[in-house]
Amino acid sequence: MSRFRLYPTSGQGLQLLEHCAHARYAWNLAVEQHAHWRPGRRPAPGFAEQCRQLTEARRENDWLRLGSVNVQQQALKDFAKAKSARFGSGFGEPTWRRKHQHEGFRVTDTCDVEKLNRRWARVKVPKIGWVRFRLTTPLPKAKSYRVTYRRGQWHVAFALVPDPLDAPGTGEVIGIDRGVTITAALSDGRALNCPQLTVKERAQIRKHQRRAARAPKGSEKKAAEYAELAKLRAREVNRRKDWCEKTSTMLARTYDVIRFEKLDIKNMTASARGTVDSPGRNVPQKAGLNRAILAQGWGLLRQRTEHKAPGRVEDVPAPYTSLRCSACGWIDKNSRKSQAEFVCSHCGFTCNADTNAATNVAAGHAEGVTPRRQRSSAREPQPVRAGILFVPEGEDVKTTSSGQHGDVVATAGVPALAGLPPYSRLQPPWLAQVLF
Secondary structure, eight states: OEEEEEEOOHHHHHHHHHHHHHHHHHHHHHHHHHHTOOTTSOOOOOHHHHHHHHHHHHHHOHHHHTSOHHHHHHHHHHHHHHHHTTTTSSSOSOOOOOTTTSOEEEEESOOOEEEOSSSEEEEEETTTEEEEEEOOSOOOOOSEEEEEEETTEEEEEEOOOOOOOOOOSSOOEEEEEEOSSSSEEETTSOEEOOOOOOHHHHHHHHHHHHHHHHSOTTOHHHHHHHHHHHHHHHHHHHHHHHHHHHHHHHHHHHOSEEEEEEOOHHHHTOOOOBOSSSBOSSHHHHHHHHHHHHTTTHHHHHHHHHHHSTTSEEEEEOTTTTTBOTTTOOBOGGGBOSSSEEEOTTTOOEEEHHHHHHHHHHHTOOOOOOOTTOOOTTOOOOOOOOOOOOOOTTOOOOOOTTSEETTEEOOTTOOOOTTOOOOOTTSOTHHHHHHO
């Protein structure tokens, strides 16, 4: 999908917001209809029936009639697709769309695009006319597009699936270990970091946050400060997306097989707040860790690499990738000396910890060879064999001059116990301790 920055005029911006409101209104009506269903009631109307109801609503409602029927019908079609894909998409049931949070609409069947010059082009929006956008890639040829408004910026995305990049054919395999200190550590020793906000920009964010907190509720001053915050946040997001696009392109063009450490990012960034009855612990620390993880763009990098190199991206289980020695396969938590230092406790191999983990990911396995003599420190002490000889009642114990009887030490002067069977190696060693 090709995405461009849209630059509407002030009047066109208000009309685009009206289109967003119409699309959101149609979507929320569809959500309400399906939420009304209960066992025993008739099923909720489908897409065709909802389009017929939309026609009647446009006839009676002047506000809807002033909008584009294409935009409103596409909102209903998007809802029907989301409803049918609720079990496979991972998002569940379609939910309500809110103002200032879900601003956007889709246009199909009419995708008129013209190139103005080397840097600018324009797209025709129903009921609005031609709107300019910044041309950063070759002009796409698509049949539909989507307009979105986030953090004070308009974007237009054309529904065009790009062709996958060809593999270099060298047979080279790369492993990628994702982290917070180093965003992507490659198995060839390179470290790639996602760009973040500078110290000055973070200071500006704190300044605008303080001013917004002190401004009266609902005032223009508070709205202006939040707008400045949105611009800085948008700058960070744009940098992260740009880095993910360039890095995924480099990986798809350079390596034949790309292996990522399999991470469940959704569970890793879950809140630790808990409930009122059982509140969580270290909630601020966990919230800071979640923000640091989400700022690295782990999921976007994996997703865009899969789009550009389909069939050449693999996931390797994450357990023990950072504790396994890539040289000998020894697994020991004590080998990880620090965040960046790895010294194998078995063979003495020294390497950067992230590079060592990436090498294990490139090898395609996470579990190593753990010798039997290595045991957990939490293992309970085992009882020691007592070494007492059992003899039947009435028999004497004969010992050698060295005090040994076979391979068991016999204690002279210890009477035999009545009713006990002869000594056997199969008897448990703790029985002698209990009896004596």
